[in-house]
Amino acid sequence: MEALSHLESFVQSAEAGSFSAAARRLGLTPAAVSKNVARLEARLGVRLFQRSTRRLTLTETGEGFLRQVSGGLATLQDALANVSTVSGQPAGTLKVSMGQAFGRAYVVPLLGDFLARYPAVLPDWHFDNRQVDLIGEGFDAAIGGGIELTPGLVARELGRVHVVAVASPGYMAARPMPQQPADLAALDGIVRRSSPTGRVRAWTLRNAAGEEGAVEPKPRAIFSDPEAIALAVRMGLGVALLPMPFAAPGLASGEFVRLLPGWHADAGALSLYYPGKKLLPAKTRVFVDFVVERFRAADFARRMRGD
Structure with a gap:
């Protein structure tokens, strides 16, 4: 198994371009990966990498060796894992x-x-x-x-996953039910900020007839977590566009009322x-x-x- 770890260190270092990146993939220290590669080179009697303070590049011999071992190594790793x-x-x-x-x-x-x-x-x-x-x-x-x-x-x-408009029965009790997506602009919105982009999510709803309507509720609160948005809706703080994984439980229990039935957005x-x-x-x-x-x-x- 020691030879296998040396080969793994070599292949990962060649693919990642550095000992540090290979170490993160393998759960080792960069020094351990470097030592494994050095031991492999000593055993083979050839230099596989050209090393500098900035770059790690394969030698011509290293490139040929990588082509020969990478596929076989993956097969061996799979076989070992499969019998674990x-x-x-x-x-x-x-x-x-x-x-x-x-x-x-x-x-x-x-x-x-x-x-x-x-x-x-x-x-x-x-x-x-x-x-x-x-x-x-x-x-x-x-x-x-x-x-x-x-x-x-x-x-x-x-x-x-579809996205639908929901609110609590209490919030909608004294308000007219929206008939079109544009009607949501008159209601308090619990809107979502996208964690990856930092932007407030905008949605366009569609119905079975192919009609589209942009949704622009006035923000009452902005959250980055859909579970927190669902809780705010339960508290009667406003309406929200929620993915069905978070809307379905409330709709089933009666804690949520569906707004604009038949209209939805496709979240993929x-x-x-x-x-x-x-x-x-x-x-x-x-x-x-x-x-x-x-x-x-x-x-x-x-x-x-x-x-």
């Missing part, structure tokens, strides 16, 4: 990224059943409202929307992302299958539609 089991069961740390509020509401409740089925898997779940680099940051999977499908990634769509697909390896590690494979199975059984895709 305890008593024939999938095992190991399962590193997954998901949105904070969505993960708490829809994924964590599944954890008890997942652990009962796969007790040797250790969930290491990261609740981040950001797009992660699955391969570069060493994640086994991620759940979210809008993640760039770069080479080497696979996406399993869980459902398309919510998907489960994972590295597209020929031999997917058993822990990742069973997690993917489990999540897809449970979301399908819960009719998640239909429940996320607002049309």
Whole structure:
């Protein structure tokens, strides 16, 4: 296994262009990665990198060696991961990224059943409202929307997420119900600021007839978290454009009333992302299958539609 770690350090350093970047991917220190590469060079009797204070570049020999070993190394890593089991069961740390509020509401409740089925898997779940680099940051999977499908990634769509207008029954009790998206401008808006861009989100609603209408409620409060927006709506502070994962519970319980039925915005697909390896590690494979199975059984895709 020592030779394997030396090869991993070499390949990651060549792909990332530095020992520091390779160290972040491998969970090692830059000094350890540099030492691994130096030991590999000593064993082969050749110099694989030209080193300087600013750059790390492959030698001609290093370029040829990289072409020869990179594919075989990936296959070997997959094979080792695939047999990582305890008593024939999938095992190991399962590193997954998901949105904070969505993960708490829809994924964590599944954890008890997942652990009962796969007790040797250790969930290491990261609740981040950001797009992660699955391969570069060493994640086994991620759940979210809008993640760039770069080479080497696979996406399993869980459902398309629609955005709908909601308010509390108490807030609307003394107010006329809006008939068109433009009517929302007369109501207090609980609006959302996008964490990645810092801008207040603007929405255009559409109906089945293909008509469109811009939504411009007067801001009463601005939040960056959809769960906080949902809470403010429950408190009767105004109307909001909420993604269905956060609107559906309130609509089902009667805490929310749907405004402009039939009008919605499409926020895109919510998907489960994972590295597209020929031999997917058993822990990742069973997690993917489990999540897809449970979301399908819960009719998640239909429940996320607002049309």
